[in-house]
Amino acid sequence: MPVTGEAERALRGVALRVTRPRVAVLAEVHAHPHATTDALIQLVRQHLPTVSHQAVYDVLRVLTNAGLVRRIEPSGSAARYEARVGDNHHHLVCRACGTIVDVDCAVGEAPCLVPAEDHGFAVDEAEVIYWGRCAACAALP
Amino acid sequence: MPVTGEAERALRGVALRVTRPRVAVLAEVHAHPHATTDALIQLVRQHLPTVSHQAVYDVLRVLTNAGLVRRIEPSGSAARYEARVGDNHHHLVCRACGTIVDVDCAVGEAPCLVPAEDHGFAVDEAEVIYWGRCAACAALP
DNA sequence: GCCATTTTCTTGACTCGTTCAAGAAAGATG
DNA sequence: CATCTTTCTTGAACGAGTCAAGAAAATGGC
Numbered sequence: 440m441p442v443t444g445e446a447e448r449a450l451r452g453v454a455l456r457v458t459r460p461r462v463a464v465l466a467e468v469h470a471h472p473h474a475t476t477d478a479l480i481q482l483v484r485q486h487l488p489t490v491s492h493q494a495v496y497d498v499l500r501v502l503t504n505a506g507l508v509r510r511i512e513p514s515g516s517a518a519r520y521e522a523r524v525g526d527n528h529h530h531l532v533c534r535a536c537g538t539i540v541d542v543d544c545a546v547g548e549a550p551c552l553v554p555a556e557d558h559g560f561a562v563d564e565a566e567v568i569y570w571g572r573c574a575a576c577a578a579l580p
Numbered sequence: 581m582p583v584t585g586e587a588e589r590a591l592r593g594v595a596l597r598v599t600r601p602r603v604a605v606l607a608e609v610h611a612h613p614h615a616t617t618d619a620l621i622q623l624v625r626q627h628l629p630t631v632s633h634q635a636v637y638d639v640l641r642v643l644t645n646a647g648l649v650r651r652i653e654p655s656g657s658a659a660r661y662e663a664r665v666g667d668n669h670h671h672l673v674c675r676a677c678g679t680i681v682d683v684d685c686a687v688g689e690a691p692c693l694v695p696a697e698d699h700g701f702a703v704d705e706a707e708v709i710y711w712g713r714c715a716a717c718a719a720l721p
Numbered sequence: 722g723c724c725a726t727t728t729t730c731t732t733g734a735c736t737c738g739t740t741c742a743a744g745a746a747a748g749a750t751g
Numbered sequence: 752c753a754t755c756t757t758t759c760t761t762g763a764a765c766g767a768g769t770c771a772a773g774a775a776a777a778t779g780g781c
Contacts, residue, residue: 456747456748456749456756456757456758457748458747458748458757458758458759459747460758460759461758475738476738476739477737477738489760490759490760491759491760491761492739493739493740493741493759493760493761493762494758494759494760496738496739496740497758497759498758498759501758510655511655512653512655512656514651514652514653514659515653517737517738517739518655518738518739529695531695531698531699531701531703533701540699540701542695542696542697542698542699543696543697544696552708552710554670554672554683554710555683555684555685556683556684557672557683557710557712558672558681558683558714558715559714559715559718560672560674560681560710560712560713560714560715560718561712561713561718562672562710562711562712563711563712564710564711564712565708565709565710565711566708566709566710566711567693567706567707567708568706568707569693569695569698569701569703569705569706569707570703570704570705570706570707571701571702571703571704571705572701572702573699573700573701574699574700574701577700577701577702597727597728597729597776597777597778598777598778599728599729599730599776599777600776601729601730602729616767617767617768618766618767630731631730631731632730632731632732633768634730634731634732634733634768634769634770635729635730635731637767637768637769638729638730639729639730642729658766658767658768659767659768
C-alpha cells in the first residue's frame, strides 16, 4: 500500500502517533481534495467500517493543527479538507453547485497579499475565495 | 428618528415593504458593523421587545438579497452582517479574539482580483480575509 | 380612509454539523 | 512484555439556522 505508506511517513514526520484512522483519513484527503467531513467519513469506512464519526472529526482536527491538511469553509458549506498545504493557494467556488477548484497564488508565499492598512494586526495569511459560476452552471438558464 | 428614516428610505429604494422589524434590523446593522445574528436579535429587542428570532433571520436574508447588507462568515464564526456594501472592501480577522476590522480594497471594484487561471468560471467577487492577531492579542504571551 | 390581497411575522418543532464526556482500546516507551 | 499515554467508541448534547402553519400587518385599488 504505497498511499498509506506515504501517510504513515507524514504522520511520523510531525511526531504524531500512527493509527489506522489517521492513516486512512489522511489517504482519503489526498485522494479526494475538498471533500466534506461527512464524505470523508463514508470514504474511510469503505476500508475501515467501524470508525466512529467522532474519530474522523478528531483526526481531522489533529491533522489540521499539525499542518498536514488544510481546512476550508466557504460560506454556506460544511468544512472541507485538502492535503495541498504550505503553498497558500486559493479557491474558486461555484455559487450554484458548490464545486471548488484550486487556483495558484499569483503572488507567491503566505501571506501573499498585504492589506493596505493593517490596523496593528500581525497578518500571517491572506485567504482568497473567488466566487462565481463554473462553466457548466454559467451555461444554464 | 433620523436613523430609522434612513433605513425606511433604503427599503423603499429597493422596493421592499417597510416593516418595523426591517427598519430596526437595518438600523442596528448600520450601528454595529460585524455583529452576529444573535447580537442583532438582542439589539433589535431593546427597541422592539417582541420580535422573534425567525423574523430577524428572515429580514437579514431579505436585506442581503436586496444588497442592503453584506453577510460575512469567517471560518469558525457565526454569520455576521455589515451595512457597508458595494465597495468590495475586505476584512482583517484576529485569530485570538475574533475582532473584525474593515480594510479598503487596494485595487478597486469587484472583483478586485482576477485569478491567474479561471478554469472557465465566471468570477464576480474576490473575497479576501486577512488572518492574524490584532495589536492587543499579539502583545499577549 | 377602508378593504382585499399579498407579504411578513410569530410560534414551535426540527435539522445539520459539530463538540463534549466517559470509559475502552490501542500505540509508544523502557 | 508491562506500563503509561494517547486515541478511539459510544452516546448525549449543543448552537446556528431552517421549515411549516397560521396570525398579523403593509400595500394598492376602490
